[in-house]
Amino acid sequence: MAPQSVEPGRTPLPRGIAAPARRALAHAGVETLEQVMALGRLALSRMHGICPRTLAQLEDALDERGLELPAG
Known part of the structure; x- marks a missing residue:
């Protein structure tokens, strides 16, 4: 299945992030x-609610799109 195209600036959050x-x-x-x-x-x-696992999931999703999470 081909990835869905997304408008620039409107990339949704990845699935699987904890509630x-x-x-x-x-x-x-x-x-x-x-x-x-x-x-x-x-x-x-x-x-509150953001754990190291969530940070890793967000970084992975950004990395898949060639983006990087700034330190600050």
Whole structure:
């Protein structure tokens, strides 16, 4: 099956992220990988509900698209 095309700037969050992490991201208004990048690793790691596993899932999803999670 071919990957779905996505509008630039509207890359959805990956499936499989735990519910507490999804709620934390939704509460922060984060709906796309581009918004995850804007937050950065430090801000994400400080969010309640975001664990190291979730960070790894987000980094993997970004990496698949040739993007990188900034440290700040």
